Amino acid sequence: MDARDRLIEATxxxxxxxxxxxxxxxxxxARAGVGQGSMYHHFRGKADLAAAALRRNADxxxxxxxxxxxxxxxxxxxxxxxxxxRRPALxxxxxxxxxxxxxxxxxxxxxxxxxxxxxxxxxxxADLLAEGQASGELTTGFAPRQVAATVVAVVQGGYVLxxxxxxxxxxxxxxxxxxxLLTALRTEEEHA
Amino acid sequence: MDARDRLIEATxxxxxxxxxxxxxxxxxxARAGVGQGSMYHHFRGKADLAAAALRRNADxxxxxxxxxxxxxxxxxxxxxxxxxxRRPALxxxxxxxxxxxxxxxxxxxxxxxxxxxxxxxxxxxADLLAEGQASGELTTGFAPRQVAATVVAVVQGGYVLxxxxxxxxxxxxxxxxxxxLLTALRTEEEHA
DNA sequence: GTCTATACAATGATAGAC
DNA sequence: GTCTATCATTGTATAGAC
Numbered sequence: 001m002d003a004r005d006r007l008i009e010a011t012x013x014x015x016x017x018x019x020x021x022x023x024x025x026x027x028x029x030a031r032a033g034v035g036q037g038s039m040y041h042h043f044r045g046k047a048d049l050a051a052a053a054l055r056r057n058a059d060x061x062x063x064x065x066x067x068x069x070x071x072x073x074x075x076x077x078x079x080x081x082x083x084x085x086r087r088p089a090l091x092x093x094x095x096x097x098x099x100x101x102x103x104x105x106x107x108x109x110x111x112x113x114x115x116x117x118x119x120x121x122x123x124x125x126a127d128l129l130a131e132g133q134a135s136g137e138l139t140t141g142f143a144p145r146q147v148a149a150t151v152v153a154v155v156q157g158g159y160v161l162x163x164x165x166x167x168x169x170x171x172x173x174x175x176x177x178x179x180x181l182l183t184a185l186r187t188e189e190e191h192a
Numbered sequence: 193m194d195a196r197d198r199l200i201e202a203t204x205x206x207x208x209x210x211x212x213x214x215x216x217x218x219x220x221x222a223r224a225g226v227g228q229g230s231m232y233h234h235f236r237g238k239a240d241l242a243a244a245a246l247r248r249n250a251d252x253x254x255x256x257x258x259x260x261x262x263x264x265x266x267x268x269x270x271x272x273x274x275x276x277x278r279r280p281a282l283x284x285x286x287x288x289x290x291x292x293x294x295x296x297x298x299x300x301x302x303x304x305x306x307x308x309x310x311x312x313x314x315x316x317x318a319d320l321l322a323e324g325q326a327s328g329e330l331t332t333g334f335a336p337r338q339v340a341a342t343v344v345a346v347v348q349g350g351y352v353l354x355x356x357x358x359x360x361x362x363x364x365x366x367x368x369x370x371x372x373l374l375t376a377l378r379t380e381e382e383h384a
Numbered sequence: 385g386t387c388t389a390t391a392c393a394a395t396g397a398t399a400g401a402c
Numbered sequence: 403g404t405c406t407a408t409c410a411t412t413g414t415a416t417a418g419a420c
Binding site for chain 2 (some may be wrong): 405408
Binding site for chain 2 (some may be wrong): 002017018097098103112148149152155158161166171175177180
């Protein structure tokens, strides 16, 4: 792994744990094990490096979503697979965490990966729900876009609860509750 | 409003918008319109002042919860009232926001108000759901504690989505979706 | 490309005048 | 109680050697 890559990886870890304002170039250099010259050679500054790190986070998270939402089983099964995927409850979401950082929101280069990724997840879940309604697997008594936002919000909010409690339990509860609520959307025929 | 109070109020606003690491004593003094001597007379330092501010946030949020969860109508009506309460989607939750700040989580005096408040909301919602099951208003096919975590998580996660999108729409969607999902928990008799 | 040295503002706190 | 120095440390960036 070359210096540029080490810098990006170190930044990804620090952004995850401490956010953008909480992460200093000094911290990044120490963790990456490179000098300042290296960083300012490859990047224009902290924001530029953070943008590269967030772009990588977005790519990774998107790829992971593509996998879990892929065809193969019923719609509800895929949604449950998404919800119950193993997650680091106490560490939170690499992308979602950034929305709490005003400096990130203020910089279009930093906000774009965040907005795009969460927007994509909402859309993707909405598509799945609509597909389930069309196929008769799910009831038609709800708006896919709304419930999709609910589903994605549960995951993000679950992290908040887990961090506040310093325990994974509220996260697991929130996910389990969401699964129970979604399961209730099955049509009667499918119950059989 | 005396200097001490002005300091607390200024801190509450800054913590809300910029978090703990993003808020400096300098910012606080400027907004409160007092000098440094005043702050270090009334408080031992930044952490002590922040603790006072978060305590006030917790008290306020708890009181607001007591009101909306109070008796008077059906359980579902109260839950919907809680979910659809007018909220500043783009600004987020004064308490929930703090869970993303590692320095807050690391300091017991700062974390306590956050943990207590969100824990109290989860418990309160769980009690309501159990009450609804006991009275026959809600189905018994779910675990109150789990769905309660889901409900509270939707609000917290809705803020994340709204900030990421810089739009209240995903927040409103998440809430509306949650209302739709909860409404499906009504027993058949109640539908009439 | 990477390092060290340097610069300069901001952070968080202390000391002492009034 | 409040104000104005003052201070050590950190944050972010630049300059120039190698």
